[in-house]
Amino acid sequence: MHNTLPSLASITSRLHLRQLRLLIALSDHGSLLKAAEQVALTQPGASKALQEIESTLGVQLFTRTNRGLEPTELGHCVIRYARLIQTDLTHLREEMLAIMQGHGGRLAVGTIMGAVPLLTDALTRLLEAHPALSVEIVEDTSARLLRLLDQGRLDLAICRTSISQRPDLYDAFNIHEEELAVVASVQHPLADAPSLQLADLADSRWVVYSANMPMRLTLEREFHDADLRFPLHLMETTSAFTTLSLLQKNPHFVALLSVDVAQFCTRFGMTRILPLRLHTRSEPYQLVTRRGTMLSPVARLFLDDFARTVAPQG
Incomplete structure (x- = not known):
């Protein structure tokens, strides 16, 4: 050899x-x-x-x-x-067959956890207009989603290019300003408090994103600005389901989630949004494609829907 x-x-x-x-x-x-x-x-x-x-x-x-x-x-x-x-090749044949039969095609889209409600709203609109489309959804960190874009595994992604060393490789536009909320189990000792300061939760065990991810950096800045030591004993995950499961099983745990996800979970009685105001402004979500890539007709439909329904911010 x-x-x-x-x-x-x-x-x-x-x-x-x-x-x-x-x-x-x-x-x-x-x-x-x-x-x-x-x-x-x-x-x-x-x-x-x-x-x-x-x-x-x-x-x-x-x-x-x-x-x-x-x-x-x-x-x-x-x-x-x-x-x-x-x-x-299987997907190629399926998409060709769908186009030949007038059904459309296939879309592979990625999303970070906080943007899941935003994505599902957009996909609902798209599928109402094109019910025969096939869709693959990948939920992961921005870093992982950008790698999948690089490999051609995704058509587009809702994430952030700021974590990349080469953000110039992507076309991206801001689609949503992220607001963050601190959430806990409805059984948390402070769930019914009228108001809280970060110091009240300094000794709690936090469920957080991995180091250097935007949401984690936001929380670290909050602790720094409040002159508090960042918690040493963390639970790190990128999974919304894991986060919710940990909060359900451990009434003293707290987590940082996007307001959209937090409101969704609270609506179904799974969690409680704690009355803590965060001061750090978070980076907006972006709709990202690989620069120079020819988008499929389905991906273009999805992109155009965002252009019509979501006012660019930033």
């Missing part, structure tokens, strides 16, 4: 989709015979195809063990991308 990887041009000219199907089958079954049957090859044909794949990539992808063929570390990497390519 080679000590260096072949060029991309060499890989793309020699690699075939059937070979990728074989890799996935080998991963699923661990048996050359069963994998060969799944992709309609003879066992010698499958063995030759595997040798050709490894020669094309210049690395060993599987090792033989008493349990069958097992992927190497590089094998796991290649198999993961083979599955992504197969998924993309």
Whole structure:
């Protein structure tokens, strides 16, 4: 095997989709015979195809063990991308079929937790006008969503480009000023207090975003400006469901959420918004696309809906 990887041009000219199907089958079954049957090859044909794949990539992808063929570390990497390519081809066919049948297409959109209510409102409007659309929603941090945009896994995202070292790589416009609220269980000892100061919650265990994320930085500034030590014992998560579950199970926990999410949860009696006024202004949400990317008709519909219904801010 080679000590260096072949060029991309060499890989793309020699690699075939059937070979990728074989890799996935080998991963699923661990048996050359069963994998060969799944992709309609003879066992010698499958063995030759595997040798050709490894020669094309210049690395060993599987090792033989008493349990069958097992992927190497590089094998796991290649198999993961083979599955992504197969998924993309499935989506390609589905979208082509939908367009041919006059149904529209498919939209992949990402969102940070605080913007979930904003996104669901927008998607509701879009689906009312185009009910046959297929939609994939990914909820994650801004950093992760921007990486998915870079990889072409998302059409667009509601997040913030300020966390990127290269915000110039994206087209973004402000769509919503974020307001933050401190929330807790309805059983929290201070749930019915008429008003609170941050010092009243300084010893609480906080459920927060990871370090360097905008919402976390906002909370850190609040503690700094109040001349309070930032809590040492934190629960870090990017999941709204995990946050709510922690608050439900632990009446002394508190969390920082967007007002939109906090009001949604409070409306259903899951949490209580504590009467604490925050002084730090948060960054607005942005609707973000990869600069220079040709948007699909469905993504353009979504973008145009925002342009009509959400007044740009900022």
